[in-house]
Structure formats: structure tokens, C-alpha cells
Amino acid sequence: xxxxxxxxxxxxxxxxxxxxxxxxxxxxxxxxxxxxxxxxxxxxxxxxxxxxxxxxxxxxxxxxxxxxxxxxxxxxxxxxxxxxxxxxxxxxxxxxxxxxxxxxxxxxxxxxxxxxxxxxxxxxxxxxxxxxxxxxxxxxxxxxxxxxxxxxxxxxxxxxxxxxxxxxxxxxxxxxxxxxxxxxxxxxxxxxxxxxxxxxxxxxxxxxxxxxxxxxxxxxxxxxxxxxxxxxxxxxxxxxxxxxxxxxxxxxxxxxxxxxxxxxxxxxxxxxxxxxxxxxxxxxxxxxxxxxxxxxxxxxxxxxxxxxxxxxxxxxxxxxxxxxxxxxxxxxxxxxxxxxxxxxxxxxxxxxxxxxx
Amino acid sequence: xxxxxxxxxxxxxxxxxxxxxxxxxxxxxxxxxxxxxxxxxxxxxxxxxxxxxxxxxxxxxxxxxxxxxxxxxxxxxxxxxxxxxxxxxxxxxxxxxxxxxxxxxxxxxxxxxxxxxxxxxxxxxxxxxxxxxxxxxxxxxxxxxxxxxxxxxxxxxxxxxxxxxxxxxxxxxxxxxxxxxxxxxxxxxxxxxxxxxxxxxxxxxxxxxxxxxxxxxxxxxxxxxxxxxxxxxxxxxxxxxxxxxxxxxxxxxxxxxxxxxxxxxxxxxxxxxxxxxxxxxxxxxxxxxxxxxxxxxxxxxxxxxxxxxxxxxxxxxxxxxxxxxxxxxxxxxxxxxxxxxxxxxxxxxxxxxxxxx
Numbered sequence: 001x002x003x004x005x006x007x008x009x010x011x012x013x014x015x016x017x018x019x020x021x022x023x024x025x026x027x028x029x030x031x032x033x034x035x036x037x038x039x040x041x042x043x044x045x046x047x048x049x050x051x052x053x054x055x056x057x058x059x060x061x062x063x064x065x066x067x068x069x070x071x072x073x074x075x076x077x078x079x080x081x082x083x084x085x086x087x088x089x090x091x092x093x094x095x096x097x098x099x100x101x102x103x104x105x106x107x108x109x110x111x112x113x114x115x116x117x118x119x120x121x122x123x124x125x126x127x128x129x130x131x132x133x134x135x136x137x138x139x140x141x142x143x144x145x146x147x148x149x150x151x152x153x154x155x156x157x158x159x160x161x162x163x164x165x166x167x168x169x170x171x172x173x174x175x176x177x178x179x180x181x182x183x184x185x186x187x188x189x190x191x192x193x194x195x196x197x198x199x200x201x202x203x204x205x206x207x208x209x210x211x212x213x214x215x216x217x218x219x220x221x222x223x224x225x226x227x228x229x230x231x232x233x234x235x236x237x238x239x240x241x242x243x244x245x246x247x248x249x250x251x252x253x254x255x256x257x258x259x260x261x262x263x264x265x266x267x268x269x270x271x272x273x274x275x276x277x278x279x280x281x282x283x284x285x286x287x288x289x290x291x292x293x294x295x296x297x298x299x300x301x302x303x304x305x306x307x308x309x310x311x312x313x314x315x316x317x318x319x320x321x322x323x324x325x326x327x328x329x330x331x332x333x334x335x336x337x338x339x340x341x342x343x344x345x346x347x348x349x350x351x352x353x354x355x356x357x
Numbered sequence: 358x359x360x361x362x363x364x365x366x367x368x369x370x371x372x373x374x375x376x377x378x379x380x381x382x383x384x385x386x387x388x389x390x391x392x393x394x395x396x397x398x399x400x401x402x403x404x405x406x407x408x409x410x411x412x413x414x415x416x417x418x419x420x421x422x423x424x425x426x427x428x429x430x431x432x433x434x435x436x437x438x439x440x441x442x443x444x445x446x447x448x449x450x451x452x453x454x455x456x457x458x459x460x461x462x463x464x465x466x467x468x469x470x471x472x473x474x475x476x477x478x479x480x481x482x483x484x485x486x487x488x489x490x491x492x493x494x495x496x497x498x499x500x501x502x503x504x505x506x507x508x509x510x511x512x513x514x515x516x517x518x519x520x521x522x523x524x525x526x527x528x529x530x531x532x533x534x535x536x537x538x539x540x541x542x543x544x545x546x547x548x549x550x551x552x553x554x555x556x557x558x559x560x561x562x563x564x565x566x567x568x569x570x571x572x573x574x575x576x577x578x579x580x581x582x583x584x585x586x587x588x589x590x591x592x593x594x595x596x597x598x599x600x601x602x603x604x605x606x607x608x609x610x611x612x613x614x615x616x617x618x619x620x621x622x623x624x625x626x627x628x629x630x631x632x633x634x635x636x637x638x639x640x641x642x643x644x645x646x647x648x649x650x651x652x653x654x655x656x657x658x659x660x661x662x663x664x665x666x667x668x669x670x671x672x673x674x675x676x677x678x679x680x681x682x683x684x685x686x687x688x689x690x691x692x693x694x695x696x697x698x699x700x701x702x703x704x705x706x707x708x709x710x711x712x713x714x
Contacts, residue, residue, distance in 0.1 A: 004390045008395065010397070011395055011396060019383060019394065019395070020384070023381075023383035032361070033360075034363060034675070035379075037368065037553075037600065038365065038370050040368060041368060041555065043365075075591045077576070077590070078431070080577075081575045081576075081577060108576065109575060112573065192592055196394075197394040197395075198594055199557075199596065200556075218438045219437075219438070219462070220434050221438075237555055237597070238555045239554050239555070239556065319397060
């Protein structure tokens with residue numbers, strides 16, 4: 001099979017060995033002579049997979065006592081609503097940082113509950129930087145931010161220091177670098193970047209923070225519902241959770257989050273160095289806020305577009321077309337993307353320079 | 358591979374040829390040299406699969422003009438809330454039929470919106486029958502019912518005749534028999550019975566009925582959000598939808614819903630005949646309300662349990678233990694369960710009779 005260098009922004013590349021195990025389980029899960037797609041979620045084998053997935057999340061991220069790990073559905077988009085229902089008292093106040101499309105969508109859902117104080121925004125420069133130097137109102141129920149902005153290619157390099165509860169949508173950089181879970185009261189993340197296939201959504205929540213809003217929370221949006229039933233209140237997205245478990249096993253076996261963080265840094269350094277060195281290209285974001293997951297860049301001279309596009313296509317690179325909100329190129333370098341794929345892209349950029357520079 | 362007779366109540370058996378294609382796509386989707394799990398949902402190949410899945414739903418169920426078909430997330434459990442948000446004006450009234458656990462869960466969510474008139478219930482006899490002879494209040498915004506009750510083994514044999522809008526949770530019998538979609542204003546169904554793997558939820562909605570409640574609907578629970586974006590408002594559960602598409606292709610190729618309805622009737626006739634003939638067993642539900650999907654039955658003499666359990670286990674039958682709310686046995690005979698698997702179970706029941714009768 002020809003190797004494709006898969007830079008897709010999500011759903012995205014998963015480790016080859018995970019895909020092989022994932023395919024095998026569709027044929028025969030755990031030697032049951034049944035497909036993982038046709039077994040009961042309440043059977044011993046899948047219950048073990050679910051427990052294993054939740055344990056691996058705890059182990060790999062060092063989740064402290066008092067936190068619950070859940071695998072639910074709906075993506076971060078439903079998470080925006082779920083977060084507010086569980087943390088935003090009706091008529092109260094919450095603080096949000098606006099770093100792009102997903103942050104705005106989170107703000108929109110939060111506004112149903114009360115006063116949303118957007119304490120910082122980078123909208124003035126098309127979200128090309130991470131705001132700094134903002135104050136956090138002490139009377140807000142929580143501060144919400146998006147740790148990595150897939151579309152724009154920006155990433156918080158430090159967790160905001162907050163005296164109020166902290167909620168983070170980590171959809172596109174969870175498991176890519178070490179975090180201190182104790183800094184957060186709620187983390188949520190769609191699986192389809194560093195975790196597994198689309199369809200599962202991870203929640204990590206400090207349990208004692210729940211049940212304090214006085215909100216009458218719909219059953220499926222109440223995190224307590226799912227805690228009480230070990231993520232099995234209703235039929236979970238079985239396969240997405242199973243493959244997430246396989247990915248977490250792969251991560252653990254290879255050295256965990258600290259291991260992948262170093263590789264992700266190498267990949268990012270390699271690509272951003274070339275973007276900065278090569279006179280045909282320039283980065284889109286502030287250098288200090290560059291995402292290690294999604295590198296956004298443009299050609300200085302658009303007339304080279306056709307040649308460059310042909311060249312990376314010929315090199316079996318896929319998925320680097322930029323999002324329509326930004327244009328140009330976006331190279332998503334999630335955990336499973338090997339360093340060699342970044343080298344192939346860098347080589348193509350160098351080759352373009354030789355041809356056109 | 359030893360053949361397992363998979364009677365799981367859901368997630369449940371899928372056609373072998375679907376599983377083979379589903380496994381192949383995890384290795385290499387559409388010859389892209391990429392797994393279906395790692396491609397963008399906005400890429401041409403998956404967009405085509407999504408469109409194909411939606412078209413097949415329309416074709417196989419004869420969905421009339423004016424209806425929209427959506428593949429979303431959250432299962433019927435989130436559907437209970439979504440249905441009410443989109444059809445139940447705050448402070449208004451809606452009519453529900455209570456035929457068991459899932460109907461009760463639907464009622465619970467609806468009560469957030471206004472007066473829920475439970476116009477009929479079979480709770481007096483542990484949901485062992487389908488209520489009849491109820492009146493439908495003309496001032497209710499809609500009538501909601503559950504077409505098949507997986508846990509208890511009852512099924513509506515006729516669609517209720519209703520002058521008010523009709524909403525149905527068809528999770529466990531959609532695509533098992535012909536229906537007249539024009540009778541309904543909203544149908545919703547978790548995929549994990551006759552459609553595909555857990556993680557996708559099908560909605561079929563009469564579009565002109567939307568937007569009339571005056572409710573301020575959260576973005577993800579507003580069916581109009583998803584109609585406007587062709588089920589791609591956020592990242593869809595890619596794999597569950599893809600495998601659902603494969604299952605629908607299998608159904609179409611073999612003769613469609615009318616074809617499978619006849620086979621489902623044969624399977625149900627074969628098993629219920631044996632339950633009625635064999636003196637060691639009895640059915641749990643009213644005969645006229647027996648589900649063709651889930652047959653519930655018990656041993657007349659519990660002392661035969663150990664022998665019977667050993668016998669069906671030895672025959673490679675799996676998943677016929679009854680739900681804790683009913684006890685005894687439940688044989689789920691979804692579309693992909695072959696007639697031969699029912700014959701194997703019937704043979705075991707006859708063999709028990711020869712041994713113990």
C-alpha cells in the first residue's frame with residue numbers, strides 16, 4: 001500500500017498498528033467469533049474495554065483522585081452546552097476567551113444561561129494570536145477556553161492561571177503534551193484528533209464541582225447521569241471507544257504523553273523552521289502562539305500555488321489545504337503523524353524553493 | 358470461524374458481508390490507502406457515503422417529499438429531549454403512550470416543557486401488552502410512542518391513527534417492516550439494531566413542522582441546524598454512518614424492506630410457534646402484541662434452567678438471557694439474524710422437551 005502522508009485536520013491519522021487491530025476486531029473481537037460492531041455493550045468484553053479506556057486516560061494524564069472520566073457522544077459542539085448546563089447557574093456570569101470559531105460556538109451556547117463576559121479575544125487579527133494580559137473576574141462561575149485552535153493554528157502554551165473554576169475544550173491537543181489535570185474543573189474533547197475515530201467525546205470532570213448550579217439539567221446533558229452509570233447510561237459509541245482504547249494503549253506502550261510531546265515538538269520545530277527559513281512561505285500566526293498540532297502558512301507569491309499543489313500531491317501528501325477562514329495551507333501534525341511525513345513536506349517546500357526561488 | 362447465533366438485543370448482529378466490507382474500509386477506504394477512521398468527514402469520499410446513506414433511507418422507506426433525513430449522535434436517549442425541544446411548545450401539552458422503560462424516559466424529558474398527558478399505559482401488567490382503545494386529545498401538540506419495546510417484547514402492529522402530529526421512537530424496529538412515513542412528523546432511531554453500529558442516530562422529520570414551538574432551542578438539539586448543514590454541522594460519527602450505509606445497501610440489494618419483513622415474520626412465526634407448542638415454555642406478552650424483533654419467554658419450571666442454558670450455550674447461541682426487568686429469555690431476531698439461527702434455537706427447545714418433558 002502506498003504510504004500517504006495524512007495531514008488531515010480531523011478526523012485524522014491514527015497509528016498503523018491501531019488501525020490493524022481495529023480492523024481485526026471488526027472481523028473477530030477478542031476471539032468471540034463476533035464483530036465488535038455486533039456485541040452487547042453490556043457484555044464482559046466491551047465493559048472491560050470501556051474500563052480499560054477510562055483507566056488509560058487516568059494513567060496517561062495523571063488524573064488525580066476526585067475526577068471522573070467519561071466517554072460520551074455529541075462532540076465538543078454538544079460539550080459547549082453540557083459544560084454550561086453543569087457549571088453555569090442560570091442568571092449568573094461566566095468568563096470566556098474567544099480564540100476562534102469553536103470558542104465562539106461555546107460562547108453562543110453559554111449565553112442561554114446568563115452573562116457571558118468575553119474577557120479576551122483575538123478576533124481583531126483573525127484569531128492569529130492567543131490573547132494575553134487579561135483580567136479574570138472573580139465573580140464569574142468559571143473561565144472557559146479552547147486550548148488549541150485547529151482552524152487558525154494557535155495554541156495556549158500555558159494554562160491560564162485562574163482562581164475561578166477552569167473549563168477547557170481540549171479537542172485538538174489533548175494527549176499531545178503534558179497537562180496538570182488538577183488545574184481544571186472540566187476538560188472535554190472530541191475523540192477525532194489524538195484519541196480515536198469520530199463519535200466519542202471524552203469528559204474529565206472534578207466530581208465535587210457538579211450539582212451546584214441549581215439548573216434543571218436534561219438527563220443526557222447532566223454529567224452526574226453518566227458518572228452514576230459508568231458512561232453506560234445509554235448505548236455508548238462502542239467502536240469509537242474501543243479504538244480510542246487501542247490508541248491509548250499504543251501511547252502508553254511507546255512512552256506516554258511525555259514521549260509524544262517531545263516528538264510533537266520535533267515535528268513542529270522541523271516544519272516551522274522551514275516556514276521561517278524558506279523565502280517562498282510565511283506563517284500565519286504569531287510565532288509564540290504557534291500550534292504544535294496545526295501549522296498554518298501561506299505562499300508569499302500565490303502564483304506558485306499550482307506548482308506547489310502538484311508537488312505535494314505527487315509526494316503523497318494529503319489534507320494540507322487550509323481552512324476557508326484562513327486560506328493557504330494547514331499541516332495538522334497530530335500524535336500519529338510520523339516525523340518522516342513532516343520531512344517529506346519540508347523536502348517538497350525546499351524543492352519548490354529550488355524550482356522557483 | 359465457528360458460527361455464533363447472535364441474539365444480542367443491541368448492538369446486535371449485522372450481515373456478514375457488511376462486516377467484511379466494514380473491516381476492509383478500516384484498512385483501506387475506497388482505495389485511498391487511508392482508513393475510513395482517519396479521513397476528513399468533509400472529503401469527497403465520506404461526503405458521498407453520507408449522501409448515499411441518506412438516499413438509501415429515503416428509497417428503502419419511501420420517504421415522501423418534504424421530509425429530511427439526518428444522521429446525528431446521542432441515541433434515542435438524546436432523541437427524547439430533541440423531539441420535545443422541536444415539537445413541544447413551552448407550557449403546552451403533549452400526549453405520550455407508556456409502553457416501558459424507553460417510553461418512560463421519553464416522558465421524563467418531555468415533562469420539562471409542559472403538561473405530558475400519558476393517554477395510555479401498560480405498566481399495570483409490567484408492559485406485557487400494547488394499550489388499545491385510548492383517546493387522543495386534540496389539543497395536544499403531538500402524540501409520542503415507542504414502536505417496539507425491546508425489553509418487554511411488545512410491538513405496535515398498527516400505527517396509531519392520530520389527527521395530531523405523530524412522533525415515534527423506532528429504534529428497535531425501523532427497517533424491519535414497511536411503514537408509511539407520511540403518517541409521521543418525526544421518526545428517530547438509534548442505529549444499533551437494524552441499521553448499523555452504535556453511535557449514529559437516524560432522524561426523519563417533516564420539515565415544515567419545525568420552527569413552530571417558539572422554543573429557544575440549543576444549537577445541537579435544533580433539527581434545523583443539522584438540516585441546514587446536511588448532517589455535517591459538526592463532525593459526524595463517520596464510521597457508524599458508513600457501516601449503516603453498507604447495511605442499507607445490503608438490504609436494498611436483497612429486496613428491501615418488504616423482503617426482510619417476510620423473513621422477519623417467518624423467524625417470529627417459527628419461534629413463537631415453538632414457544633406455544635412446547636409445554637416447557639410460555640411467552641411473556643399478549644400474543645397479539647408480540648414483537649417480531651424481540652421474543653420474550655420463560656421456562657414453566659425454573660428447575661430446567663441450568664440444563665437449558667447449557668444446551669443453548671453448547672449450540673453456540675449467544676445473547677438470549679432476558680433483561681432484568683422481565684427475566685427468563687429474550688431472543689432478539691433483528692434483520693441480519695438468519696432463519697437458520699432461529700431453527701437452531703427451536704431445535705434446542707425441542708431437545709430440552711425430549712430430555713425433560
